[in-house]
Amino acid sequence: EVQLLESGGGLVQPGGSLRLSCTASGFIFSKYAMSWVRQAPGKGLEWVSAISGSGGSPYHADSVKGRFTISRDNSKNTLYLEMNSLRAEDTAVYYCAKDLDDTSEYLRGDLDYWGQGTLVTVSS
Amino acid sequence: DIVMTQSPDSLAVSLGERATINCKSSQSVLYSSNNKNYLAWYQQKPGQPPKLLIYWASTRQSGVPDRFSGSGSGTDFTLTITNLQAEDVAFYYCQQYYHTPLNFGGGTKVEIK
Numbered sequence: 001e002v003q004l005l006e007s008g009g010g011l012v013q014p015g016g017s018l019r020l021s022c023t024a025s026g027f028i029f030s031k032y033a034m035s036w037v038r039q040a041p042g043k044g045l046e047w048v049s050a051i052s053g054s055g056g057s058p059y060h061a062d063s064v065k066g067r068f069t070i071s072r073d074n075s076k077n078t079l080y081l082e083m084n085s086l087r088a089e090d091t092a093v094y095y096c097a098k099d100l101d102d103t104s105e106y107l108r109g110d111l112d113y114w115g116q117g118t119l120v121t122v123s124s
Numbered sequence: 125d126i127v128m129t130q131s132p133d134s135l136a137v138s139l140g141e142r143a144t145i146n147c148k149s150s151q152s153v154l155y156s157s158n159n160k161n162y163l164a165w166y167q168q169k170p171g172q173p174p175k176l177l178i179y180w181a182s183t184r185q186s187g188v189p190d191r192f193s194g195s196g197s198g199t200d201f202t203l204t205i206t207n208l209q210a211e212d213v214a215f216y217y218c219q220q221y222y223h224t225p226l227n228f229g230g231g232t233k234v235e236i237k
Contacts, residue, residue, distance in 0.1 A: 035226070037174075044215075044217065044228060044229075044230050044231045045166075045168075045174065045217055045219075045228040045231070046228065047219075047224075047225055047226040047227065047228065050224065050226070059224045059225075061224075061225045062125075062225070095173050095174075097173075097174075100176065100179060100185075107224070108221060109162070109164075109219075109221025109224075109226045110162075110164040110176065110179040110180075110219075110221050111164075111166075111174075111176060112176045112185065114173035114174055114175075115173065116173060117173060
């Protein structure tokens with residue numbers, strides 16, 4: 001059974017940093033691209049970042065480029081999102097999600113499994 | 125960036141009736157080399173993560189009831205829920221994966237009339 005478990009969320013002051021983790025199980029982690037998607041309270045879905053199965057090809061939305069860094073450790077079946085210079089508008093539930101495509105390690109972008117999410121609150 | 129626009133924002137449908145949600149992309153998401161539309165639909169119930177319903181614009185994900193169907197090509201797409209059930213009350217989002225950023229539509233809330 002595929003499982004994705006996010007952790008690392010919490011309350012942080014503006015300008016602060018957090019590192020989110022997503023621990024995966026139930027599939028061959030290194031075969032799949034992974035994404036982070038966030039949802040501000042009462043709002044819709046916003047794609048944040050993605051990374052290829054090998055970790056060699058990261059992608060970031062313009063809204064987080066230069067502040068957030070996606071990475072992965074395939075030996076630990078874990079996806080990360082390093083978030084720096086946090087702003088109030090980064091407040092959201094952050095989900096990690098797995099690519100549906102297993103024929104290539106590169107990002108396709110249709111996301112078939114999602115974690116339950118971790119809440120990040122940026123406030124003074 | 126490809127902008128995804130959904131309509132309506134919300135709709136109320138009687139049990140057993142049909143719900144139709146529209147999604148329009150600002151540019152084509154049809155990849156000519158494989159003739160596939162890079163368009164997905166998700167369902168999100170309160171307090172839950174999104175669930176993939178449809179990919180390639182019309183391919184139903186495993187385990188999704190056949191009352192859910194997707195159609196369209198290029199820039200105009202539709203998610204249809206026939207024989208609406210109480211458990212279908214949710215938000216529905218379209219998403220393009222033609223290229224990054226992988227933008228979502230604003231969402232459509234489906235309720236029971």
